[in-house]
Amino acid sequence: MKRIPRNLFFIAFSAGIISFTSCKENKESATDATQEDVKMTQDDNAKTIVQNAKFNDEKVASEYAAYLQLKDALVATDANAAKKAAKKMTGFENAEIAELATKISEETAIEAQRKVFSELTVLIEPVLENAIASGEIYKQFCPMAFDGKGASWFAASEEINNPYFGDKMLHCGRVEKTIQ
Template sequence: MKRIHRNLFFIALSAGIVSFTSCKENKETSTETSAETSHEEMEMSHDEEMGEESAMEMSEAEFDDEKVAANYEAYLDLKDALVATDAEAAQTAAKKLSENTEAEIMEVANKIAEASDIEAQRKAFSELTAMMEPVLENAIASGAIYKQFCPMAFEGKGDYWFASSEEINNPYFGDKMLHCGRVEKTIQ
């Protein structure tokens, strides 16, 4: 009998720990991978998902201005690199964005391109997102852009990013809390 109570206690304790460590705002359920799944298989699966999402994202919103469209595409590449916690890819995307944008946005994009630390890149990405909002709102011709929010970013202060799908892929935490967040606003 003691053994059953002890097992139930450990199961309840484990469930409590899992629920406290997950994002409270996460509305999506994640699938569990089996213990036999290799790290390489998980990376390949993640790359395929990112590729499908990127293709979907690029076809969602259309803009009146080709320059804004190119900047938004580079922004999405940067967001995806941060989601993947890939500092080098973030640098590459930021360089692409800085080549084709206005002075203030170029300055922040250069900050990301010059930083090799992913957390510094994420902090600058927050600034970039705030600067991109009026540009995107004023140039969208059709489709939708989703302004998303993670309440846990930056030590609980929370922060925003843009995406072309409602699916949450958090650039501030990457795979630590991939689906933490919610859609705050739809820009059309």
């Protein structure tokens, strides 16, 4: 009978070690993936490409790239990087989006930045939908954000990297919609 508790302890301990190691590896690969979200190039038709999406409007493509940088800064729980990325969006043609970007760029608390980011995401959706020429943008959703109210964000890939919880719940969420 004494062997059963010892075996259970060993199994539980082993599972904990494996789980800890797996989470560490996932965190590192997620950071690498989000850093690659913001690659920009131009093709022969002067359409700007951000990851897998092409935009007719170069300004919107630039704003989307800044949005992705902001999202990635929030995923990394880096308030200073979020401030810098948000500053790139303060010249947005939509005054409401520019105002929210300004709020984020002036805010020092990461949780407050995340709250304003959720509002900014709501406003940027129709801009992205109307400017995409080809490719895909992924609208993702975390049902646990903001005390269970939930919040969305946009990403260049289907992989979930949650800007509302960062490394606390990095992969919490789902792809809610694909914009093409």
